[in-house]
Amino acid sequence: MMHLSTPDIPITVTDLIRAGLLELGDGCQIHPSAVFLPVDMLGTIRPIVLGDRVAVGAFTVVHGGTSVGHDTHIGHRATVGEPEYGYAVRRVYQGTGAPTTIGSGVVLRAGATVYAGASVGDDTTVGHNTLLRTNVTVGTGSQLAANLTVERDCAVGDGVRCSPGSHLTADTVVADRAFIGAGVRTINDKELIWRDPDNEPPLLPPSFAYGCKIGSGAVILAGVNVGEHALVGAGSVVTKDVRARAIVYGVPATQRGEVTL
CATH class of the missing domain: 2.160.10.10 (Hexapeptide repeat proteins)
Incomplete structure (x- = not known):
């Protein structure tokens, strides 16, 4: 029944x-x-x-x-x-x-x-x-793979691809045509302190611009903006903004080249 x-x-x-x-x-x-x-x-x-x-x-x-x-x-x-x-x-x-x-x-x-x-x-x-x-x-037309966690108020665009096991922290924005690899971690708190719920400061989620690509296992820290068509290498720890079409990788990630379209 x-x-x-x-x-x-x-x-x-x-x-x-x-x-x-x-x-x-x-x-x-x-x-x-x-x-x-x-x-x-x-x-x-x-x-x-x-x-x-x-x-x-x-x-x-x-x-x-x-x-x-x-x-x-x-x-x-x-x-x-x-x-x-x-x-x-x-x-x-x-x-x-x-x-x-x-x-x-x-x-x-x-x-x-x-x-x-x-x-x-x-x-x-x-x-x-x-x-x-x-x-x-x-x-529309997005593919969110298995075992993803997409936290409250995230906005994921059209034609986005997310591989298995990644985590999008609250309020993260993923623009159209972006690609998020497997096991990617995002952070929206720079201090990592448990606070009184009535006095918590605003969160600082990262954001992912149109057509950017994030390699598997990358960690994107709070407030980081990844630019259009940028490429973040696998296993990188991204501590600062990535400009459009930049290729970055490493710990911490630094620019190593530029995407040519």
């Missing part, structure tokens, strides 16, 4: 549709174990909308406020529209849901988690066990 779990009463998909809480397009394929939760932790109700020919895998959980475009595939054990709860990054979250948008032609692979308020553009793929936190935006 596909159902909404409540403390006392399992509600079937048919009940949700009749109540206007779930809208299914033509040709949807929903695994019987999928769960739809239109009510957040504060009791706010948000309908769920699935477009035509959406597939939802086994043991997937879809939360209220989620809207899914046509021809999208949501793999087994994925979670979509998860409300943020508990302390994180200077805030205490109360489990409030929010509109969560998954475009058309998207593939969310098995185990992917997309938090409430996130948006994934058309024809983008999100890999196995990849995590997109609250208010993350991902553009």
Whole structure:
């Protein structure tokens, strides 16, 4: 039975549709174990909308406020529209849901988690066990590989490629056509001090400009801007801005050449 779990009463998909809480397009394929939760932790109700020919895998959980475009595939054990709860990054979250948008032609692979308020553009793929936190935006035609962590309020552009196992710290901006290698680490705090949440200074995330390429295992420190079409070598530690088309590598990374287009 596909159902909404409540403390006392399992509600079937048919009940949700009749109540206007779930809208299914033509040709949807929903695994019987999928769960739809239109009510957040504060009791706010948000309908769920699935477009035509959406597939939802086994043991997937879809939360209220989620809207899914046509021809999208949501793999087994994925979670979509998860409300943020508990302390994180200077805030205490109360489990409030929010509109969560998954475009058309998207593939969310098995185990992917997309938090409430996130948006994934058309024809983008999100890999196995990849995590997109609250208010993350991902553009169209991007490929986010397995086991990525994309923290709150990151903005990932169109046609971006991210290899497995990388971490994008909160508020990081990745412009269109950028490439992030495997195991890349980003930092948004220069002092690394645990602070009173009410007195934390603003974070200083790095940013990645159009068409830049970051080699596997690179570490990009807080506040660093990597310019358009720049190339950062594998294993580098980048401590200062990288100008457009520069080739940098090493620990610390220094300019060793220039990209020719």
